[in-house]
Amino acid sequence: MKPVPIDQQQALVSRLMQACGGSYSPETRRKYYISGPQWAAAYQGQGLFYAPTRPAIGFEDVIRKYAGIGIGYWTTHDTDVIPTEGLGRDQQFEIVARLLKALSENGLQCSMVTTETFYHAVWAASPAAEAPAVREYAKFRVRNTVEIGHELGAGFAVYWPGSLGYYVQGAIDEMDTLRWYAEALNAACDRDIEVAGKKGRPTLKHCLEAKPFEPQAEILLPTSDAMLAFIGSGLLTHPEMVGLNPEYLHELMWGAAPRAALARALLAGKLFHFDINDGYRLKHDVDIGVGLVNPLDWLNVLVLLRSHGYNGPFNLDFKPPRTTSQFGVFEVSFPTAVDRFITLWEMAGEVISDPIIQEATDALKAGGSSGDGAGDPHDAEAIAKANHELLTLHELIAHRLVQILLGLHRGRVFSIGR
Structure with missing residues (x-):
């Protein structure tokens, strides 16, 4: 084959994508409770050891692209769409109004909001740091996210305490840190009850997401089981409002069986939300698209969830590969991830009735x-x-x-x- 000219490459991708077959219509895709994160579509391919490979993209374009694919739900961190300095200020209210307009115009719903408590320098020692000012700021952030969630019509709030841990032994008192983190969650739940009452809406489902390592060297709540113990520790004032958002790959990262972790969450009545992706056991957080690495395991996972009545969201928490172009993100990455999930979900139904x-x-x-x-x-x-x-x-x-x-x-x- 001769080298492919630049102006013919997208057409080649589209033609081969169509030749693959097996795609579902946008109307069919919308029948499933599949959500697309702002951060996943906006991921530019950057990392600790490599530079971005794709340009930035704003939330209006992401929402429009998701609508075209047939992804009916959208999720976001607070600072995916609102600059840190704009939170709780006029800029936030202006951006929330734009978000509501974009969602409405494209027929999407916001299903989940989450607070960034890991990236900014203020979280260097975690959202439960020794400094009282940091902890008070953490309470402001999670309360504010609850308010954003209600404004956008979300039903879920997720918390990934990625920086809740330490690099060097003896630097923190783990008991204090866990108590302080519980105070932030209590603040979020209290504000949720208040806002939901004023708006006549149900309270949000608050979902803890575990990850065994990264970005801290040692993580205080590294697994879904640790999160279950934390929920039942007596530190939370509203434990009935708090459950889990397991991530498939995060369970693999520490060598666990995701299906077994999900079963334990189901038994506890705490499987509220589920981040779906794929990857390799005992490796770092590569966030590959669902079903590309472990399709048989994924089939088994979905058999479990279908058999036991899970009806929460499936959130596409993966990173399109650095080798995929911006065009390819929405032409290949997200449509194929949705279609693999739907196929595996329907296969799980075949397994159950076989x-x-x-x-x-x-x-x-x-x-x-x-x-x-x-x-x-x-x-x-x-x-x-x-x-x-x-x-x-x-x-x-x-x-x-x-x-x-x-x-x-x-x-x-x-x-x-x-």
Whole structure:
């Protein structure tokens, strides 16, 4: 192939994208509770060791692009759209008015707001720093975000305390830090109750997001399980208002099974919101698009969530690769991420209703029998023997899941030349 001229490259991408097939219409995509973050679409490809590869893009353009794709919900940090110095001032009110106009004109809803408590220099020692002024400022920020959320019609507020930790041992008192962080969450919930009452709206669902490492060397609330313990610690004045926003990759980063972490959150009644992406176990936070690395695991995750009635948002918290252009972000990255999620979600429905998996699961739950009907319930050897052959169904179920993922259950086979 000859080198492709610059003015023909976008057309090539679009033609090959169309040739891929398997896309859903914007109308179909809007039927799913999928949200697009401002920060994900506006990510310029920058990082600790590399420069941006894409130009900046404002929220009006992001919202318009999401609408065209069929993403029906939009999420944001406070400072993704409002400069830090404008928070709580006239500039905030002007920008919120523009946001409401853009959302309305494009038929989107704001589903979630979150407070940036990690980037600005004021958070160098975390939002629960020793200095009282920092902690009071943190309370102002989370209260203010609650107010923004109500103005925009959001239902969720997320908190990622990424800087809640330390670089060097002995620098902080962990007990104090956790208590101080709880004070900020209590301030947010108290303001939420007040604002919701005045506006006649439900209170927000407040969601804690864990991450095992980065940006601090040691993190005080590194996992979803740690967050559950924190919620139940007695430090929160409204623990019923506070739940989790697990992120798929954040669970992988410390070697956990995301499905197991989600199951524990479901059991606790605390799975409020879910950030979806993909990546590699025990690696840093690469934020790859959903299903590009672990499609089988993702299928299993969605089987769990469908089976147990999760009906919250799926937030596309991933970073389009640095190699993808601004055009490609909205032509390839976001449409394909949405379509992979929808396909995996519908596959999960097939798994749940699959007769082979159903029969195998029913047999395992029924257990085995020695046939004489009078087995000794305390005879370990007899119980093991009675169930021995049934346990092979575990591997059979796993094989059937792969068949469904690859389309083999519908007769797809490959003809191999002899």
